[in-house]
C-alpha cells in the first residue's frame with residue numbers, strides 16, 4: 014500500500030519486516046515488525062527505508078525543523 018507522496022519525488026509505504034530490501038542496513042534495535050520504505054517516483058526503486066519507530070522519529074525531527082525559527 015502506498016501512502017501519499019510529495020513533490021520532491023518519493024512516496025512512502027509500509028511493508029512487513031520480511032520484505033525489507035536492505036536488511037543489513039536497517040538500523041533497528043526495537044524488533045519492529047514493520048518498515049517504512051521511500052520509493053522514488055523516477056526509478057520506482059526503494060531508495061530509503063527505516064523501521065516504524067525510526068520513521069516516526071524522523072517525521073518528528075522534520076516537523077521540528079520546519080517549525081524552527083530561522084536566524
Ligand SMILES: [Zn+2]
Pocket residue numbers: 040041042043044045064065066067
Ligand atoms: Zn525499530
